Amino acid sequence: MDKEALLDDLMSNKGTSSLLSGQLAIKVVIDNQYIPPLITGAEEDIRASFTSLGHVVDSVLSDQIKTIALVGSAGSGKTTALEKFIVDWAKGDHCQKFSHVFLYDLKDLSCDSQYSLKTLIQQNRHPFDPESMALVLQRPENVMFVFDTLDLYKHPLDRSEHTLCSDPSMPITISTLLASLLHGSLLKGATFLVATRPTDSLKFLEGFKLELLGFSKPQREAYFGKFFPDPHVANIAWQNMERTLSFYDFGSSPRFCWTVCSVYKNQLDAGERMPETITEICVNAMAQIVASLALDEVRAREVVLALGRLAAHCCINPQSTCCKHRIATLGLKQLLNAPLLVHSLLRVDGNMESDQCILSFHSQLMQELLLAVSFFLDKTIAKDATELLNTHEGHVRYLHLYLAGLLNPSQRRPLESLLGAFNDEQLMDFKCWLETSSQKTVEGYHKEKHLTVFRLLHQSQNNVLVKEVITPSARIGISYGGLGLVDCVALNYVVKCLGGMECLNLYLANNLTEEGTDALIPAMGLSQKITLSNSSLSAASVAHIAKALREGITKELDLSHTQLGDANLKVLCSGLRACKLHTLNILASGLTEACCGDLSLALTSSTSQLSVLDLMFNKLGDQGLVQLCQALENPFCKLQELKLRSCQVTAQSMEALSTALCCGQSQLRILDLTGNTIGDVGAEHLSQALQHPHCNLQRLTLSATELTGRCCQRLAQALRSDHCSLVELDLSVNELGPEGALQLCKALRKPGCPLEKLSLTRCELTQVVFTEFGLLLTSGGSQLKSLSLALNDVGDEGMKSLWKAIADPCCLLEELSIEMTQLTDVCAGDLCASLRASRSLKSLDLSNNKLSDASITALVQVVQDSPFLQEVNLKYNDFSEDVFEIMDECGKINY
Known part of the structure; x- marks a missing residue:
């Protein structure tokens, strides 16, 4: 088939775009709306190197690699990528080594017929002249077959299931013909580009596998820019998508992005606000489809209930399909006479008139929405929420979300205006189920179950319901580390509804992304304490934390064991200079003396409230401590407790510390120097400070600091001083011996000695x-x-x-x-x-x-x-x- 004929054939496709099945692939291409989705190689990361499927194919193909499998989930853009590839080839942009490229949608090939290879090529929409056929058979290395929807081809293609054929003129079953081509028996040397969802059928394919990842955030922005002619409107729509929907795993799907854009456009044209939840998006999409049928309320309700019965059947069916003989029993036969409805919602595999016809939904999102809607319309699907959820347990992903979302009158209103009011008894039944089960869940300690409740509450968009579920007995202070983006958004919503949180515990948040941290900024700002210990944080995430500190009420932040590093601490310090933070724990976080200048600047800010600083187990060294001492001498520094255990500090910096303690500006009350090589010389400097009238130190820990009995005379002298305010002294794990200890005992005998803990x-x-x-x-x-x-x-x-x-x-x-x-x-x-x-x-x-x-x-x-x-x-x-x-x-x- 020549390039010009192939282009004409593609562009003559007059199919109808729908909200649920997505925009026609060729329309995307010819309207210059195509945005290449992310593609990653199975053996190497190639996302940064290529901008289109054609470039990837050009790079990957070799004498050893003749088959490329393009793998992606439903709606990820496989078909559009294939048709863009064909158009680009036909225009001479890439893969010009191929003289002929043949495109087949495997679901359209009849399994009952027999074909020879020549027949298959002849039926590729246009007559194929004998000269071209001879060229194809003589030079197979210049031929490419493009097969779409391999996952929908129901017959096995493994070589062990067939007697492979090598004769291009021999009629054989289509499955044997495809197997013979893909396994190299027929037209050996030809190249194959195959698109499929992840499926077991991939096992028999040998070659290179490409994963289609869909749209990243910048690609979604570009897509919205092409969809909406007005750049300002495009930006507003894209920002709404990112804020409210991008955190779902299907948010990267080009098909879903097109549906979102279509719904947004309809809402904007009507002067209405854009939807805030997945329930709102899908309800509006469904409402547009139902409205297009132009049915009265009674008939529209009957149609949706029939679709709900089909959805219930498909949800439980392992193949998520419905056979032709089941259609009548479900009351669906009349639906097949509504082509617009079928095209919008349903996929038909096989001839509509054949008993082998199979129905399934284009979108699992809409399938489960119809199930939820039909449950709320009457009791046909299930008499109550318990029966519905038990029946479909393990078979659904979004049903709970939709049920929660549809409790909100504003979110179900577009459908109620077409179908009539939802059943109050069913609505109240699910609301009671949700409240009771959620309250019980959040009184426990199971993180994943807590997050499930938060997702449902977020979908409901009901502040009152949140407060009814999260009662004082709820344990929402348990660790929520390991949050995905959707969980971050849901948790943030709950905290905002509650108006604050005692402790936002994100312990062990190793996969907290920049987007997740950004989503949690309001929740962090409303939390008295934030725990991020043992987490892995990027510079961008730290910047969001700093913003939350500046804007919020947080008084305590735990970043211990995060390997924060000097560079990230510098970013954090931008928030420390003007916030309400009282306590900062950055124990064992990979800090060195290089961070101490930034810390010192933060501590001496006139608006800093920081009074407790834990820097234990960081390699600050003497130079780092000297810089911190400069902060202690500043009148704006409010630091009262400093923990420097095992920070590689020595006697060399003790003079500077002693000077700072005596300067008259230091507010330091508690000092922990455990595990540093202070020695007797360092202890002598500290003893001098303890006797100074301006030294306010009340608790001093010098455990394991290489002291001997020789330092005890100076310490005893300090304890006897009239100006000593020390209440607690820890000298454990040092070689003081009896002589040193006896000197301390004598000092403690002095009337008025303040020491209470030794x-x-x-x-x-x-x-x-x-x-x-x-x-x-x-x-x-x-x-x-x-x-x-x-x-x-x-x-x-x-x-x-x-x-x-x-x-x-x-x-x-x-x-x-x-x-x-x-x-x-x-x-x-x-x-x-x-x-x-x-x-x-x-x-x-x-x-x-x-x-x-x-x-x-x-x-x-x-x-x-x-x-x-x-x-x-x-x-x-x-x-x-x-x-x-x-x-x-x-x-x-x-x-």
Whole structure:
């Protein structure tokens, strides 16, 4: 078939475009409305390299690759891509090595007839002269066959199912003919371009597979620009599509985009607003189709109910089809006499007059909408929502969404104006079902079920319904990490309806896209706390978070373990300078000293409210801390708590930190330097700061900072200072030894020493130190209320002085940790006596010791009888299961 004849044949196709089956492919091409969908190769990503199917084919074809399968979902643009390919070839744009290209829609080929290859070519719409036929048979490498709708061809094409033929003149079944061509027995060397939905029929095809992905966001914008002549209208329509519908997986479908544009145009021409939900879009599309039939209300209602029965049958049928012999039983026979309706909604496979005729819906979206609409019209489909949903469970994707959307009077109004009012009883039944099931769901902890409820509520567009479902007992603070775009939109809608959220928990949001973050900006802005720990965030996503912080009320943000990095933190800081954020957690997020300048600028902004900053486990180093110290000296800096655990800080930066603490501007109250190599020199600088009248530090953690007993003299001096405001001090996991600890004890004896909490866990303490602490606690001068002496091996003898101290009425101690101090049953008597006498102790940690069953009865009795003790930790002692029941009787004991 020559190029000119092929073009004439294509352009003479006078079919009718419809909202549901899409615009005619050739009309898209000749009207210059074609936008190439995204195409990706099965073996390599080729999206960035090619702009049309023709370019892809030119690149992929080789002596080894003769078959290309174009795979895509319904409406993804396969047929249009094929016809654009044919037109471009005929115009000389690509693939000019082929002298002949033949296009076949496989669903139109009769399976009952026999064809030879020559007959098949002759029936390609135009007579084919003998000279051209001879050229095709002699030079098959210059011939291409283009087969559309392979997925609709119901007969097997695997070579094992056929006796392949090599004679182009021999009449054979069409399935054997196709198999012989595709497997190279007939016309060996020819090239094949095949379009199909994802199907098992792909298994027998050898060659290169291309996936048609549909439209990306920029392609949708370009498509809208071609559909609407007015650029301003096109932009408004495209933005509405992106805001309200692009998040559905079918939003990339060119067919769906054409339907959306058609509905938008109709609404704009009528002076009405554009739809906001998928229910509105499809209801308006259906209303246009029903209106075009020009039926009265009674007849229109009958037609829709008949279509609803067909939809119910197709939803449950594994092939989503209806055979000819079922048509009469469903009351559909009269529908076949309405070509416009059939073309708009239904696909007919086979001759309409044949008993082999098969009906199915062009669009699953419309199939399930008809099911939902017919349920609300009367009780023909199902007597109630439970029956409807149980019957179709596992067979539908959109039914729940439509049922929820149609509860909204404004969304169902276009159909009610044509069909009459929906059944109030059916509407109320589904509303009760939705409220009851949704309330139960959101009181649980199953994330996916929560998101399903949010999607339904979003589809309903009903603020009152949201508040009825999300009651105070709802647990909407559970983690919603891993959100798709549609979930982001739905969650955002729910939060907006509620007017705010205590905690927006997006923990482990590894696939949160830029679009998803953008959709969540209002919800984030309405949340008191945002948790994004262990998430993966792009720079664009961080920019949206920064915007939400600037515009919202968020007071706490958790970005720990996000590998945020310096560059992304710089983006975030644009929001930190002017927001209500009080607490920022960016623990273990891949930060270095390079980010500290941006942090410092944010902290010193006159509008910054940041008072708690957690930077633990980042490689800030001394230079990074020095830059943060400069912020502490600024009067606008409101930082009160700074956590720098394991940030590679050394003694080198402690002088700068000490200076900042004493400058008179710093508001810092809490400082954690755990896991840094501060050493005695660094501790000396900090001790000097603690004595300064302008130092406001109240809690200092220096655990595991390579201290020795030599630093304790300076620390003790600071504790005795009249200006020291330190209430909590943690020196755990340092080699202080007894000499260092004894110096601290002497300082704590000074009347007025403010220290209330001291931790000396694993500091190589001895019995002498424990004895001194016993004396300290009974001296009447100590303010200690919490003491940890865990992981110091002193045994039963070493603890005696502490037991006596606890029993003393002068002792103020409320918390005591003596984990792993080698205690045995020998101490049980003294322990029980001290607990019985104590009037202050509330919490006691005895875990990881060597207490056994012999001690448990007396200990449990004492704990139960004590009106002061609230918690005793006995985990990891030498108890047997025989005493578990005894311990269970006391709710204060953990074991």
